[in-house]
Amino acid sequence: xxxVGAAPEAAARxxxxxxxxxxxxxxxxxxxxxxxxxAIFGALFLLPMLWLVLASVDANASxxxxxxxLTAANFADALSxxxxxxxxxxxxxxxxxxxxxxxxxxxxxxxxxxxxxxxxGPLLLAxxxxxxxxxxxxxxPVFQMYSAIGWxxxxxxxxxxxVTSLPFEIYLIKNFIDAVPRDxxxxxxxxxxxxxxxLTRVVGPLALPGIGAAAxxxxxxxxxxxxxxxxxxxxxxxxxxxxxxxxxxxxxxxRYGDIAAFSLIYAVPILLLYALSxxxxxxxxxxxxxxxx
Amino acid sequence: xxxxxxxxxxKLYGRQAPAVxxxxxxxxxxxxxxxxxASGCGKTTSLRMLAGLERPSYGRIWMxxxxxxDIPPGRRDVSMVFQSYALxxxxxxxxxxxxxxxxxxxxxxxxxxxxxxxxxxxxxxGLLDRHPGELSGGQRQRVALGRAMIREPSLFLMxxxxxxxxxxxxxxxxAELIRLHKRLERTATVYVTHDQVEALTMGDRVAVLKDGxxxxxxxxxxxxDAPATVYVATFIGSPAMNVIPGRLSIVGGRPRVxxxxxxxxxxxxxxxxxxxxxxxxxxxxxxxxxxxRAPRGAVRxxxxxxxxxxxxxxxxxxxxCPGAALVARLPRSPVPAANQxxxxxxxxxxxxxxxxxxxxxxxxxxxPALAGVASPAAAAPPGTTK
Numbered sequence: 001x002x003x004v005g006a007a008p009e010a011a012a013r014x015x016x017x018x019x020x021x022x023x024x025x026x027x028x029x030x031x032x033x034x035x036x037x038x039a040i041f042g043a044l045f046l047l048p049m050l051w052l053v054l055a056s057v058d059a060n061a062s063x064x065x066x067x068x069x070l071t072a073a074n075f076a077d078a079l080s081x082x083x084x085x086x087x088x089x090x091x092x093x094x095x096x097x098x099x100x101x102x103x104x105x106x107x108x109x110x111x112x113x114x115x116x117x118x119x120x121g122p123l124l125l126a127x128x129x130x131x132x133x134x135x136x137x138x139x140x141p142v143f144q145m146y147s148a149i150g151w152x153x154x155x156x157x158x159x160x161x162x163v164t165s166l167p168f169e170i171y172l173i174k175n176f177i178d179a180v181p182r183d184x185x186x187x188x189x190x191x192x193x194x195x196x197x198x199l200t201r202v203v204g205p206l207a208l209p210g211i212g213a214a215a216x217x218x219x220x221x222x223x224x225x226x227x228x229x230x231x232x233x234x235x236x237x238x239x240x241x242x243x244x245x246x247x248x249x250x251x252x253x254x255r256y257g258d259i260a261a262f263s264l265i266y267a268v269p270i271l272l273l274y275a276l277s278x279x280x281x282x283x284x285x286x287x288x289x290x291x292x293x
Numbered sequence: 294x295x296x297x298x299x300x301x302x303x304k305l306y307g308r309q310a311p312a313v314x315x316x317x318x319x320x321x322x323x324x325x326x327x328x329x330x331a332s333g334c335g336k337t338t339s340l341r342m343l344a345g346l347e348r349p350s351y352g353r354i355w356m357x358x359x360x361x362x363d364i365p366p367g368r369r370d371v372s373m374v375f376q377s378y379a380l381x382x383x384x385x386x387x388x389x390x391x392x393x394x395x396x397x398x399x400x401x402x403x404x405x406x407x408x409x410x411x412x413x414x415x416x417x418x419g420l421l422d423r424h425p426g427e428l429s430g431g432q433r434q435r436v437a438l439g440r441a442m443i444r445e446p447s448l449f450l451m452x453x454x455x456x457x458x459x460x461x462x463x464x465x466x467x468a469e470l471i472r473l474h475k476r477l478e479r480t481a482t483v484y485v486t487h488d489q490v491e492a493l494t495m496g497d498r499v500a501v502l503k504d505g506x507x508x509x510x511x512x513x514x515x516x517x518d519a520p521a522t523v524y525v526a527t528f529i530g531s532p533a534m535n536v537i538p539g540r541l542s543i544v545g546g547r548p549r550v551x552x553x554x555x556x557x558x559x560x561x562x563x564x565x566x567x568x569x570x571x572x573x574x575x576x577x578x579x580x581x582x583x584x585x586r587a588p589r590g591a592v593r594x595x596x597x598x599x600x601x602x603x604x605x606x607x608x609x610x611x612x613x614c615p616g617a618a619l620v621a622r623l624p625r626s627p628v629p630a631a632n633q634x635x636x637x638x639x640x641x642x643x644x645x646x647x648x649x650x651x652x653x654x655x656x657x658x659x660x661p662a663l664a665g666v667a668s669p670a671a672a673a674p675p676g677t678t679k
Contacts, residue, residue: 192366192396197396202383
């Protein structure tokens with residue numbers, strides 16, 4: 001009698017507890033299915049990578065994933081003569097394109113962010129839509145133009161690549177400059193700083209994450225571009241890496257090992273940029289402390 | 294030498310009402326002038342025109358006898374403290390302070406000495422290596438102030454510099470700003486605020502703006518004792534002045550006012566030509582007390598008590614009289630109960646009279662009888678009051 005009476009008493013003293021967080025069997029099996037699916041998708045992405053690494057050191061590389069007959073010959077091939085030259089061409093082409101696009105983009109973004117410009121709204125909208133125009137539409141007329149003035153070479157091609165990435169870069173940088181408070185700029189103007197000094201010392205450093213992101217975007221698009229250099233560069237010795245890869249596929253047979261080795265080398269700058277951008281963004285926005293809101 | 298002058302300055306934005314309308318104002322060398330008014334009254338726009346960040350639509354601005362209307366901000370020998378502080382977040386405190394001199398290519402050694410000097414004055418010497426993001430509000434405020442002090446300008450502009458600080462810090466910084474201003478003897482300061490207490494406590498002179506127009510400029514005492522319009526009368530002073538409709542009549546050549554069922558003779562001179570008309574009668578709560586303590590000749594008004602606000606040294610009680618609710622100052626004890634009959638009284642000498650149509654004061658401030666109250670026409674030199 002007392003034992004039976006004690007239980008409800010104790011329950012009344014203690015606050016009511018919610019049911020324990022025990023995962024039900026059904027939830028567990030659902031999770032398992034999800035994990036298996038994810039693993040399959042992951043493998044679909046990872047297998048080509050694995051092939052790339054294995055084939056690059058395989059003397060008898062083919063399209064299939066197999067245990068490699070170790071060799072360094074593929075890398076030696078990939079770094080020899082014209083192949084090495086194509087990597088250098090890629091660096092020059094992407095570098096020049098990035099520098100042009102980022103400087104012009106930052107200046108344009110500043111003007112669009114700060115100055116009173118008639119028809120600014122429609123102008124910005126036009127910029128946004130221009131960034132979506134397919135390159136394939138542009139490249140033939142540009143080819144006509146370039147061939148007329150004898151510009152079918154590496155540097156003019158970089159210029160065109162810069163122009164194509166400009167709209168998006170302007171938009172990206174403008175958003176960051178918009179976030180820089182005007183007061184900060186006016187404070188600098190009160191100190192007799194000119195527009196150039198304001199740009200390089202105040203607005204530039206504050207919008208640096210945006211400018212950096214835009215530069216990385218510009219570099220990666222130029223680095224991976226295939227169609228534009230293919231059409232706009234006539235001299236084979238000026239062709240960038242993306243076209244060199246294409247050259248490994250001959251009429252008679254495909255040099256899988258060379259393709260893999262070259263692709264790995266070709267991917268290195270992008271991986272480096274990835275690491276750099278992670279550092280750039282970890283610093284985050286340094287706008288805190290500028291103004292108290 | 295006139296320090297600074299607004300000459301019929303207008304600022305218009307598109308077709309909206311003017312942000313600043315026909316502003317004419319002289320500011321003496323070394324003066325502390327406060328521009329005060331509700332938000333949107335044009336005080337910040339006026340300040341920005343002094344800074345050179347805005348160009349007047351019409352009119353000229355003079356500094357030290359030179360027309361600076363078209364001179365860009367950096368070349369005016371003017372420093373500004375922004376409401377938001379506007380520190381450079383990417384630079385350390387040291388670099389924030391040194392930014393101006395560096396841009397102006399002053400010698401490095403001189404910059405270092407100057408920064409240390411200013412940091413010493415403001416007590417931020419230990420913060421020079423920090424970034425603004427790591428500072429408290431008060432510290433940021435000091436850095437912003439220091440950045441403005443670095444160049445020893447002839448004119449200091451401050452745009453509500455204390456509005457982002459908490460109440461205790463605000464009072465402390467107020468005193469520090471006054472001390473700082475005294476230290477920089479020849480530097481004039483133009484200070485913008487919406488807080489009339491700040492205006493009265495800090496300004497050598499205070500200019501009250503409303504809807505872009507300058508209503509009155511004078512020493513804090515002048516504004517308090519002789520407000521030129523109803524707006525100034527109610528804006529300056531806390532609690533706000535009681536304003537009640539009344540009727541002015543001239544009886545036997547002597548002006549008499551009827552209001553709240555009472556009638557009294559105005560013991561001070563009115564503007565020449567003052568005739569019978571509707572007026573607004575202004576009585577400050579501090580001039581309205583319990584009838585029992587009132588002197589002979591005081592005007593007594595009966596009513597019932599309503600809300601009472603205890604301030605520590607006194608009680609400001611709302612008294613419902615027939616036709617109006619008045620705020621009166623009562624002694625701190627006994628605490629009046631609500632809805633009790635009470636009689637309050639004021640001395641007719643303390644009354645302010647305004648034309649109910651033009652809202653302007655109809656007291657004759659040029660008359661010797663009111664000389665002690667000072668006249669808004671004669672601008673007192675800075676530093677003589679306070």
